[in-house]
Amino acid sequence: xxxxxxxxxxxxxxxxxxxxxxxxxxxxxxxxxxxxxxxxxxxxxxxxxxxxxxxxxxxxxxxxxxxxxxxxxxxxxxxxxxxxxxxxxxxxxxxxxxxxxxxxxxxxxxxxxxxxxxxxxxxxxxxxxxxxxxxxxxxxxxxxxxxxxxxxxxxxxxxxxxxxxxxxxxxxxxxxxxxxxxxxxxxxxxxxxxxxxxxxxxxxxxxxxxxxxxxxxxxxxxxxxxxxxxxxxxxxxxxxxxxxxxxxxxxxxxxxxxxxxxxxxxxxxxxxxxxxxxxxxxxxxxxxxxxxxxxxxxxxxxxxxxxxxxxxxxxxxxxxxxxxxxxxxxxxxxxxxxxxxx
Amino acid sequence: xxxxxxxxxxxxxxxxxxxxxxxxxxxxxxxxxxxxxxxxxxxxxxxxxxxxxxxxxxxxxxxxxxxxxxxxxxxxxxxxxxxxxxxxxxxxxxxxxxxxxxxxxxxxxxxxxxxxxxxxxxxxxxx
Numbered sequence: 165x166x167x168x169x170x171x172x173x174x175x176x177x178x179x180x181x182x183x184x185x186x187x188x189x190x191x192x193x194x195x196x197x198x199x200x201x202x203x204x205x206x207x208x209x210x211x212x213x214x215x216x217x218x219x220x221x222x223x224x225x226x227x228x229x230x231x232x233x234x235x236x237x238x239x240x241x242x243x244x245x246x247x248x249x250x251x252x253x254x255x256x257x258x259x260x261x262x263x264x265x266x267x268x269x270x271x272x273x274x275x276x277x278x279x280x281x282x283x284x285x286x287x288x289x290x291x292x293x294x295x296x297x298x299x300x301x302x303x304x305x306x307x308x309x310x311x312x313x314x315x316x317x318x319x320x321x322x323x324x325x326x327x328x329x330x331x332x333x334x335x336x337x338x339x340x341x342x343x344x345x346x347x348x349x350x351x352x353x354x355x356x357x358x359x360x361x362x363x364x365x366x367x368x369x370x371x372x373x374x375x376x377x378x379x380x381x382x383x384x385x386x387x388x389x390x391x392x393x394x395x396x397x398x399x400x401x402x403x404x405x406x407x408x409x410x411x412x413x414x415x416x417x418x419x420x421x422x423x424x425x426x427x428x429x430x431x432x433x434x435x436x437x438x439x440x441x442x443x444x445x446x447x448x449x450x451x452x453x454x455x456x457x458x459x460x461x462x463x464x465x466x467x468x469x470x471x472x473x474x475x476x477x478x479x480x481x482x483x484x485x486x487x488x489x490x491x492x493x494x495x496x497x498x499x500x501x502x503x504x505x506x
Numbered sequence: 507x508x509x510x511x512x513x514x515x516x517x518x519x520x521x522x523x524x525x526x527x528x529x530x531x532x533x534x535x536x537x538x539x540x541x542x543x544x545x546x547x548x549x550x551x552x553x554x555x556x557x558x559x560x561x562x563x564x565x566x567x568x569x570x571x572x573x574x575x576x577x578x579x580x581x582x583x584x585x586x587x588x589x590x591x592x593x594x595x596x597x598x599x600x601x602x603x604x605x606x607x608x609x610x611x612x613x614x615x616x617x618x619x620x621x622x623x624x625x626x627x628x629x630x631x632x633x
Contacts, residue, residue: 183554190557201566228569237564244565 193232197256198241199248199441201448202226204424204455207401207408210276214386216300221418222408224401225426225449225458227442231261246448258317266322268397270314274375275399275428276389281306282435283409284383286490290414302413305382308336310359311344311374319364320356325377328357337376337431375399376431385413400440402429404459407493416497421504423497424450425459427487435490437461451481457500462488540594548586552579 204223212218232252233241241247259267284304291299310327313320320326327333329347334340347354354366387409404425411418426446428438440446443464450458465486487493556579563569 183550186554187557190554190561198564200564200569228566230564233564234561236561240561240564246566247564 189236190234192235194235194238195252196233196238196249197252198230198233198237198250199445200228200230201246201445201452202228204449204453207405210390210405211280211409211412212388212390213409213412214388216385216412216415219408219411219416219418221411221421221423222404223422223424223453223455224404225424225446226398227445227449229442231256231264246445248442248445255315259315263322265397267314270312270323271375271399272397272401274312274377275402276405277306277378277380278376278429278431279402279405279409280304280380280383280387280389281378282429282431282490283406283413286406286435286494287410287413290410290494296414299413299415301384303382303384304380307379307381308334309377309379310334311337311340312377313372314375315371315373317370319366319370320372325359326356326374327359330355331357338433341374398440399428399438400426403427403437403461403487403490403493405429406435406490407459407497410490410494411497416501417505418501419505421457421500422455423457423459423500424453424455425493427459427461429490437487437489437493439463443467447478447482447484451478455482457483457485459485459487459493459496462486536595540591543594544587544590547590548583551586552583555579 202225204225206220207222207224208218208220230237233249238249241249281304284302288302288304290296291302310325313322313324313326315322316324329340329344330353332343334343344354348369351369356364356366358364404423404427406429407423407425410416426440426443428440430436430438439461443460447458485496487496559568559575559579563572568575
């Protein structure tokens with residue numbers, strides 16, 4: 165009787181130990197982060213043009229980011245080649261989860277505003293150059309407010325808006341960025357003026373990442389942005405959002421074609437399409453969601469990621485289009501239109 | 507509706523009279539003990555499967571089914587909690603013939619669960 169009681173006690177002890185060991189294995193975080201395939205979202209859920217039909221042919225592509233995977237997840241990730249596993253850098257470690265969420269919102273909002281400005285400016289120019297008289301007038305009024313801080317090691321906080329540098333105001337992002345770069349190169353003193361009037365002097369070399377902050381005052385045709393849908397973060401939808409708006413403003417009817425795209429929209433003279441993260445995971449997402457085309461930045465034509473896509477013959481399953489700027493993206497879009505619709 | 511009203515009045519009277527409920531032998535302390543133990547035991551049962559699912563969610567097809575997993579786990583948790591609650595009160599629902607008593611038991615349990623959830627939400631909002 166006593167022996168049985170002891171045996172039961174020992175068994176209970178072993179079970180409790182096993183339970184705790186497995187729970188620890190499932191919870192203990194590793195020093196790795198992961199990106200997995202995500203989903204596609206129709207751009208027409210974000211933008212709505214009044215009195216003009218909004219194109220429903222364009223899709224942004226998202227991935228799922230795991231900021232710190234557990235040891236067990238790290239082990240599992242090695243069995244799935246669609247999952248990108250990377251060691252957390254010093255930069256990643258310096259950010260808290262709420263910082264990352266804030267950054268995602270800043271970049272997303274900036275990319276939405278940049279897309280609207282780029283789309284309206286580009287469409288207006290395109291309309292004038294091609295004498296598209298059947299299309300209603302297109303115009304946009306906006307104000308450039310300054311840099312919004314996305315990342316700063318010290319001196320600044322995420323979300324700070326810099327309206328002046330060395331007491332100089334700027335009317336556009338490219339000029340302000342160029343001015344700051346020249347000051348950094350010549351190692352001159354840098355004095356930032358924030359939107360609340362606070363002045364910050366940068367005394368030593370430090371790293372910053374800024375996004376442009378715009379205030380859109382009026383658009384013709386009137387545009388509504390569904391703010392509730394800005395829950396996800398990141399700037400990678402910039403190019404496809406711009407293309408979607410351009411197609412809607414220029415009344416480009418693409419019927420049932422499904423076009424996904426990824427890449428940022430840079431606010432320079434050519435509206436360059438910038439790099440993004442997780443291209444391989446995005447390609448898998450696009451294939452799974454049965455899109456007809458996938459527009460990506462030209463950078464990936466030669467990058468290792470695209471090599472991986474080619475090696476896995478993913479490009480046989482989807483038509484990948486590489487573009488460097490908005491004009492080229494528009495040309496490709498017209499090619500698609502002529503191939504399928506005309 | 508009439509049943510619920512009578513049951514509530516019945517429960518209130520029993521508390522007022524002698525701090526004894528249901529069968530006249532179970533104290534409020536017993537009920538609280540059973541609820542806490544029921545919740546703890548069910549947490550122990552669902553903790554590992556939940557953590558395993560969280561870990562497996564790194565695979566896209568498991569991640570996409572997350573709402574279903576969460577629904578299943580929450581339901582299993584509720585049913586396990588009810589089961590352990592009755593078990594510790596040394597009662598079996600099917601053995602109880604009286605409808606009012608059955609109703610009372612369920613109401614007590616749901617009320618305790620509701621209070622626990624509120625406390626948990628308040629606690630989590632401070633963390």
